Amino acid sequence: MKALVYTGTQELVYRDEPNPSKVSGESILKIHASGICGSDMHAYHGHDERRIPPLILGHEVSGKIQNGKFKDKDVVLNPLITCGKCEYCRTGREHLCPSRIILGMNKPIERQGVFAEFVSTPDQNIYEIPNGLDKNEAPVAEPTAVSLHAVLIGEKSLKKPLSECKVLVQGGGAIGLLCGLILSKIKKTKNIVLSDPNKLRLAECSKYLDAKFVSPTDKEIMSNSFDIIFDTVGLEVSRQQAIDVVKPGGSIIHIGLTQPAGPFNFRKMTLQEVTVIGTYCYTNKDFEQTLEILAKKEIGSLDWIEFRDLKSGGEAFKQIHDGTCVAPKIILLP
Numbered sequence: 001m002k003a004l005v006y007t008g009t010q011e012l013v014y015r016d017e018p019n020p021s022k023v024s025g026e027s028i029l030k031i032h033a034s035g036i037c038g039s040d041m042h043a044y045h046g047h048d049e050r051r052i053p054p055l056i057l058g059h060e061v062s063g064k065i066q067n068g069k070f071k072d073k074d075v076v077l078n079p080l081i082t083c084g085k086c087e088y089c090r091t092g093r094e095h096l097c098p099s100r101i102i103l104g105m106n107k108p109i110e111r112q113g114v115f116a117e118f119v120s121t122p123d124q125n126i127y128e129i130p131n132g133l134d135k136n137e138a139p140v141a142e143p144t145a146v147s148l149h150a151v152l153i154g155e156k157s158l159k160k161p162l163s164e165c166k167v168l169v170q171g172g173g174a175i176g177l178l179c180g181l182i183l184s185k186i187k188k189t190k191n192i193v194l195s196d197p198n199k200l201r202l203a204e205c206s207k208y209l210d211a212k213f214v215s216p217t218d219k220e221i222m223s224n225s226f227d228i229i230f231d232t233v234g235l236e237v238s239r240q241q242a243i244d245v246v247k248p249g250g251s252i253i254h255i256g257l258t259q260p261a262g263p264f265n266f267r268k269m270t271l272q273e274v275t276v277i278g279t280y281c282y283t284n285k286d287f288e289q290t291l292e293i294l295a296k297k298e299i300g301s302l303d304w305i306e307f308r309d310l311k312s313g314g315e316a317f318k319q320i321h322d323g324t325c326v327a328p329k330i331i332l333l334p
């Protein structure tokens with residue numbers, strides 16, 4: 001099969017790779033479409049110790065199953081593979097399973113990713129694409145589930161409904177835009193500010209989301225003025241801004257992971273009882289709910305997705321890297 005292989009820092013090669021072999025309990029997916037995620041970019045920059053080259057990256061995927069009980073079904077994969085037996089798996093928090101692995105990782109166990117023509121997947125990770133969801137847009141289910149999970153966790157942490165909250169979303173990538181769309185269209189939040197340094201990206205997001213679009217240094221982002229902040233960036237500077245601008249008793253939902261550590265105003269967090277929550281992936285239930293949301297078009301049109309050929313995927317990574325790519329999500333078609 002053809003695949004886009006990550007061969008070294010900022011290096012992707014489109015080349016022939018062996019087809020995945022059949023494994024018991026798993027099926028082979030012929031890939032329709034695969035989305036480029038922030039975590040793929042992180043690996044591409046050589047910053048992910050779980051993704052060591054050479055490796056096929058990618059985990060946001062739809063396709064047609066080639067064998068087994070789902071044969072010939074158009075499906076989307078939940079790429080988070082878990083044990084099904086541990087304390088977390090048994091209580092609906094599969095995403096915290098200690099032996100979890102995501103497609104497109106090779107540490108601790110090898111799982112080739114989806115920037116390819118075929119991939120092998122455990123049967124329990126297969127979900128039929130519901131009516132109403134286009135098969136090439138279906139990979140967006142994965143980042144949508146990440147965003148839904150973050151919004152639901154944020155909602156639970158607050159003492160008032162999200163519809164009455166003033167919200168800051170830091171970052172206008174797919175996760176930021178999707179958090180904004182879920183807040184605006186499903187949770188009926190009216191007061192949303194979305195910040196990003198890339199003006200072209202803000203202009204693109206503004207076509208789909210009802211919010212104020214500003215640069216991260218804009219006066220609009222004032223100290224002690226937001227009930228809840230979604231940090232989809234995860235830089236030291238975004239976290240410092242989040243703790244500065246959150247209101248007493250407010251919440252910070254930390255999703256992005258660009259920089260793992262750094263100074264933070266723990267004094268304000270403590271004195272003002274700010275809730276800071278890290279969120280990761282999604283539960284199986286969140287993933288199922290996401291498919292329903294997308295099938296019913298509850299977050300509106302997905303025309304902000306840009307489609308490109310898998311062959312020229314390397315170029316897409318380069319453009320995302322140098323900030324010349326405007327679309328919040330690029331999906332590659334083999």
Ligand SMILES: [Zn+2]
Pocket residue numbers: 037038039059060142143
């Ligand atoms: Zn992703």
Ligand SMILES: [Zn+2]
Pocket residue numbers: 082083084085086087088089097098099
């Ligand atoms: Zn488990």
